[in-house]
Amino acid sequence: MATSRDNGIKLQWSTKNDIDRLCSAMEPVFQPPDEKIDFVTYLVRDQYKRWALGESSFMTPEDTVFATDTNTKDDKIVAFTTLWKDKQLYNGIGFSIGRVEFVGVVSEYRNQGLMPRIMDAVHEASDLRGDLMQTIVGIPYYYRQFDYEYALDIGKRSKTWLNSIPSLKSGEKELTTLRAATLEDLDIILNFDQVLSLQSCNYAPLRREYLETQIKGSINSTASPFQRRVVMFEDDGHAIGYFIMHNYADSSAISVLHIAFKPNINLPTIINSILRGIVQYSSRSYDEKSGENLTAIFWHFSEWHPFFNSLPSCNRSYTSLPDEAYSTYVRIPNYANFIRHIIPVLNDRLANAKSWSCYNGVLYIHNYTKKYMGVRIQIDGGHVSKVEDWFPTDRQQPVSNQIHFPPLTFTNILLGNKSLEELQIVYPDIAVSDLTAQLVNVLFPKSVSINHNWV
Ligand SMILES: CC(C)(COP(=O)(O)OP(=O)(O)OC[C@H]1O[C@@H](n2cnc3c(N)ncnc32)[C@H](O)[C@@H]1OP(=O)(O)O)[C@@H](O)C(=O)NCCC(=O)NCCS
Numbered sequence: 016m017a018t019s020r021d022n023g024i025k026l027q028w029s030t031k032n033d034i035d036r037l038c039s040a041m042e043p044v045f046q047p048p049d050e051k052i053d054f055v056t057y058l059v060r061d062q063y064k065r066w067a068l069g070e071s072s073f074m075t076p077e078d079t080v081f082a083t084d085t086n087t088k089d090d091k092i093v094a095f096t097t098l099w100k101d102k103q104l105y106n107g108i109g110f111s112i113g114r115v116e117f118v119g120v121v122s123e124y125r126n127q128g129l130m131p132r133i134m135d136a137v138h139e140a141s142d143l144r145g146d147l148m149q150t151i152v153g154i155p156y157y158y159r160q161f162d163y164e165y166a167l168d169i170g171k172r173s174k175t176w177l178n179s180i181p182s183l184k185s186g187e188k189e190l191t192t193l194r195a196a197t198l199e200d201l202d203i204i205l206n207f208d209q210v211l212s213l214q215s216c217n218y219a220p221l222r223r224e225y226l227e228t229q230i231k232g233s234i235n236s237t238a239s240p241f242q243r244r245v246v247m248f249e250d251d252g253h254a255i256g257y258f259i260m261h262n263y264a265d266s267s268a269i270s271v272l273h274i275a276f277k278p279n280i281n282l283p284t285i286i287n288s289i290l291r292g293i294v295q296y297s298s299r300s301y302d303e304k305s306g307e308n309l310t311a312i313f314w315h316f317s318e319w320h321p322f323f324n325s326l327p328s329c330n331r332s333y334t335s336l337p338d339e340a341y342s343t344y345v346r347i348p349n350y351a352n353f354i355r356h357i358i359p360v361l362n363d364r365l366a367n368a369k370s371w372s373c374y375n376g377v378l379y380i381h382n383y384t385k386k387y388m389g390v391r392i393q394i395d396g397g398h399v400s401k402v403e404d405w406f407p408t409d410r411q412q413p414v415s416n417q418i419h420f421p422p423l424t425f426t427n428i429l430l431g432n433k434s435l436e437e438l439q440i441v442y443p444d445i446a447v448s449d450l451t452a453q454l455v456n457v458l459f460p461k462s463v464s465i466n467h468n469w470v
Pocket residue numbers: 044045116117118119120121124125126127128129130131153154155156157160
């Protein structure tokens with residue numbers, strides 16, 4: 016693990032013995048000046064501590080990297096971040112990713128370039144263990160300097176005003192009932208989540224261990240008021256869906272972080288019962304006073320979630336949500352490694368695009384500079400046979416089937432987040448012939464991804 020010293024600043028990876036000290040260093044960094052937000056205290060002292068000690072299996076006690084000032088008494092902790100290990104799917108093909116969370120520098124030590132050193136250590140560790148990408152959500156622009164690009168859009172958020180939800184007509188009965196999830200629901204919830212993953216190019220599947228701890232917290236009456244709750248929808252005693260909610264984004268709103276249903280459910284016919292159920296269930300979960308203040312449901316997940324296909328337009332208002340970005344930053348350290356991993360998807364796409372199903376040729380992806388290594392993709396008989404790093408030996412030498420991308424912009428094409436046509440409007444230096452553009456569109460079409468941040 017990386018350890019380095021510079022001007023008395025020492026970088027190191029944590030051990031179990033550092034976690035309490037790290038909590039004390041983190042909390043003031045994330046608290047706004049002259050204010051104490053209870054949720055921040057919970058996030059650091061409860062959530063970070065549990066996660067760092069292994070709960071939910073995102074990280075181990077050794078996965079926080081931090082800098083200390085050895086010129087101070089007790090080697091003060093002055094900067095830190097954590098590296099989580101998570102899983103992501105690309106059209107169903109799984110791979111491990113590094114998630115970077117809890118980024119901070121103690122105020123007197125800012126603007127000294129400590130975070131760039133920490134990020135180097137994080138990327139080195141993540142690349143070394145074979146993660147095909149790293150993701151971060153947060154500070155606008157800042158992470159671009161560490162080779163991140165916004166490439167997993169969540170899109171516009173939506174809310175439902177409670178006064179737009181029709182009341183139950185007299186004599187009618189609700190078509191769904193709600194109850195707290197129990198550990199016996201784990202598999203069924205993961206199956207519902209899988210239904211979503213099948214409709215999504217990129218997908219972060221719910222993590223069993225995380226879900227388990229959230230369910231235990233939901234049914235624990237002494238859990239923190241910030242605890243997420245996992246709730247089941249039932250029809251005649253059978254589970255048909257579930258959602259995860261919390262209540263701290265805004266005290267006037269119910270925040271739904273995630274929702275999924277059994278396949279073959281006709282959601283439009285039960286949508287009003289679903290909406291009323293969420294309101295009634297969450298009102299009961301809040302104390303009476305805050306329940307009275309509720310005005311809206313915030314939907315925290317992707318604009319393209321299939322749930323919205325069933326939500327009548329009069330119940331959906333586009334909105335921004337507190338502290339939530341419209342897109343996730345992605346760093347792909349080596350494009351060739353990533354593409355090699357998803358070859359079966361590329362072969363399916365070639366086979367489905369009939370006129371390319373027997374294609375023989377090579378596609379060259381050129382990112383203009385060696386700093387962002389290009390890729391050579393060889394296709395034989397409609398199958399990708401070789402993917403390797405590539406950079407032209409002579410820039411002047413014409414290469415057929417070549418596409419130029421300004422650094423990092425290819426990430427959006429690779430993940431299907433944007434179409435080539437959309438990117439070309441913004442980047443005139445995406446240089447490509449018409450024929451090569453057709454091949455790129457076949458291999459990397461714009462695709463729907465249901466992105467969300469359920470943690
Ligand atoms: C954001 C934070 C980590 C930046 O650390 P820092 O030590 O102040 O800044 P760095 O030394 O890393 O700055 C490197 C570069 O980023 C720029 N930068 C710093 N903060 C930035 C911000 N918030 N947005 C955009 N750019 C920023 C700097 O100007 C510098 O650019 P330059 O080299 O062109 O001058 C630090 O301000 C912080 O801890 N903030 C509070 C905690 C927080 O918000 N964490 C994120 C939520 S998890």
